[in-house]
Amino acid sequence: MEYLLIIISAIFVNNILLAQFLGICPFLGVSSKLSTATGMSGAVCFVITLATVVTYLLNNYLLVPLHLEFLQTISFILVIAALVQMVEIVLKKISPGLYQALGIFLPLITTNCAVLGVALTVVTKEMAFGGPAHMMNLGEATVYAFATALGYGLAMCLFAGLREHLAMNDVPKAFRGLPIALITVSIMAMAFLGFSGIV
Amino acid sequence: MLLCLTAVCLFCSAILAVTYAVTLDPIAEASQAKTNASIARVLPAFSGNPELLSVKVGDVEYPYYKTESGVAVLSTVNGFGGPLSLMVGITGETPEVFNTVVLSHSETPGLGAKCVSEDFSAQFKGWNPEQKKLQVSKDGGDVDAITASTITSRAYTLAIANAVEAYKAIAGTNEEGGQDNE
């Protein structure tokens, strides 16, 4: 039950893009075509989950016992950068097909603040899902990270679909490109506000 | 390449070490000052340093600060947008709420977030849960809810009710402790 609440909350209520404003740059950058948006979402999903598990372990078994919490930012970003590199190399070897599909998006993910954002949220913020507020354990953190990434993918694909249609319309000159895209996101965010309070 | 990486890492570690050493005390002081300011707001004037203790009610652990004028209980519940954290100052033998202060919240701006303002929280000053029911008026209690934010008001009220329970438990353990000593 608790895991279900985490999933609903992470995908709909606190959607990482539309409510928490993380990972906006790649969201605006690669969402002009549905196929690239799907590829990017897949890569982000993979990296967020993996990075959260690794940084969670790093934090709880190395930084906290040594009282080095202030090194969270610097160590997490290094772990994420190294992880992205490693995923790239491993994928190239064992699954060239997937590498072809995700390849160009992987290096971009290091500077996607959604990854660092989720990793930091999990270890610093108390969350409440139905029960009393508490720090997440490893299982909850993993589910939370994966669900957040799914929410990212959902918003991204929905938006890419809208944008493909927008491209065919006659938009006033000053609105062309990003401005109309931002106003569209605004309306999407308003729709997502309707989910608030259900968890 | 290796030399360069080592040099950069050494340089960065040096900067971090110095900053950490310099800011360690100010950070501790700042967080202490913040806690003390909250305690001073929710309890009548007291002297000496408050002592951080904790009490268990059911499965939930409540941290609290004990002072000579009363007890400040930290109570966290689910609000509308996420956790809602209160510090509740309770005094006297028949528990009486002295004042409350919101430590952190993620309620909707303009609606639930009004729980921070005096307009809402002032009604809890001097509240005696035995005489006035700690429930919002919609649920048959005596608390005036914030307009259009019943869930937040309910959460706020629940946090206070939980704190009162914790206070009773604290008083209970003290008595038991006293009996043990005899």
Place this chain on the structure above:
Amino acid sequence: MSKLGLITKGFVKDNPTFVLVLGMCPTLATTTSAMNGLEMGLATMFVLILSNIVISLVAPVVPDKVRIPVYIVIIATFVTVLQLCMQAFVPDVYETLGLFIPLIVVNCIVLGRAEAFANKNSVGDSALDGIGVGLGFTMSLTVIGIVREILGSGSVFGWKFIPGDGILAFVMAPGAFMVLGYLMVLFNKYLAKK
């Protein structure tokens, strides 16, 4: 480019928010009020100036292969310095801006300036570039903050001049996207006229 040009280019020509569209996350998330926007801009500027200076100093000796990791370590160091200083001296501001202070590490503006400017220019010019881009970013954030605060809570820098609640949507997520979108439209109009 003249020294003055380095500082003023961030305002209009190379405005990081409205023209280059970099660092969108803090731009949208922290501009719920003019003051928050200003503080976030200044925090970013602090990191930008220091990392630009140090990176322009080390750039000639860093091999190309490890360039990016070295830059990230340097930027992350200054972000941590900023975090510690803010916790110590302005804890309230640190709490309001929350997660977005550590996230300066992945702000594309900082790494972007390191790559595009600091690694091939002198220390002095890089510092000026940091100030210029930082000021441009601060200005954009403050403007967005002012608009959102007026519409959302009827006040500017906490000074309330319209009684009542304002249009709440502008303090929440949808308003952020909408204000940024319309300000971009105005900016485009202005640039087209010139």
